[in-house]
Amino acid sequence: MRSLIQQLSFFAVFVLPVVMPEELPANYLSQQGFLPFQETSNVSPPYFASLSFNGMPIGSPGTPQVSELFFDTAFAFLPEGVQIQKLSDASGREVWNYPVGTEVAHDIHFNDVGRSLFELRVLRKISITEWDFASYAPSSPGDPHSPLIRNHYTGVAPFSTTLQLSNGSNPRIDLKRINLGFCKNCHMATSPAAYQYPSLNEAGPCGFGPKNELGIQTWIQNYEAKFGHSPFSN
Ligand code: HEC
Numbered sequence: 001m002r003s004l005i006q007q008l009s010f011f012a013v014f015v016l017p018v019v020m021p022e023e024l025p026a027n028y029l030s031q032q033g034f035l036p037f038q039e040t041s042n043v044s045p046p047y048f049a050s051l052s053f054n055g056m057p058i059g060s061p062g063t064p065q066v067s068e069l070f071f072d073t074a075f076a077f078l079p080e081g082v083q084i085q086k087l088s089d090a091s092g093r094e095v096w097n098y099p100v101g102t103e104v105a106h107d108i109h110f111n112d113v114g115r116s117l118f119e120l121r122v123l124r125k126i127s128i129t130e131w132d133f134a135s136y137a138p139s140s141p142g143d144p145h146s147p148l149i150r151n152h153y154t155g156v157a158p159f160s161t162t163l164q165l166s167n168g169s170n171p172r173i174d175l176k177r178i179n180l181g182f183c184k185n186c187h188m189a190t191s192p193a194a195y196q197y198p199s200l201n202e203a204g205p206c207g208f209g210p211k212n213e214l215g216i217q218t219w220i221q222n223y224e225a226k227f228g229h230s231p232f233s234n
Helices: 002-015 028-032 180-190 210-227
Strands: 035-037 050-053 070-077 085-088 094-097 103-110 117-125 131-138 148-150 157-162 172-177
Touching: 028 103, 035 210, 094 210, 131 180
Parallel strands: none
Antiparallel strands: 035 070, 050 172, 070 103, 085 094, 103 117, 117 131, 131 148, 157 172
């Protein structure tokens, strides 16, 4: 009996999906060994649902471009000992079979003097079909060492801060974070390789996939240099 329970719990460790945790260390990406890749699609990921700059809606005269206020970097991570399997679908298009535990991240910063973190978005593959979509914000905004806390708001959530820009100005930013319920739908709609997700529930990475060969080239080289083998099994 005991050995059966032991066997079951041993089995459970490997089959139970491990969703993204409630808290991550500030240096999560470097600690895990994520490597950066380039996003090359012409659709920009949304940073916010709405934003005002010194009380004026962004886009109105005198307000900066969104790209002047934010910058983002995409990252991907494969657990040790597993590789991505390249398959093709019925129409001959390349499909990636990502191993469970694969993670991709979007590190979104303000373009202020401290380059402070706005949000870290992470997808983790938690079963053979499903990805956990998570979004984190620093527990004390502006502090580069503060832990990252998973967001659980419904609808859009307000966030305000004052930025110190390199031109000496200190604009006030009032924004609403994007609706967490839209993550999957949008990835399903905008991913250049969305055909590899058979249903909305199986939607996963947007840029880290077969349609972004160019953007992932350096990621592959860096992965091979670091681990001494290909990230692909075939
Ligand atoms: C309006 C559409 C949209 C919404 C909503 C959205 N994303 Fe994205 N996401 C994108 C696009 C577009 C990219 C970048 C694709 C590119 O340029 O290659 C992206 C990239 C990413 C990446 C970088 C890795 C990759 O290749 O997928 C992560 C991680 C990510 N999103 C997570 C999230 C999470 C978590 C949410 C919800 C909190 C979310 N996204 C909401 C459209 C969206």
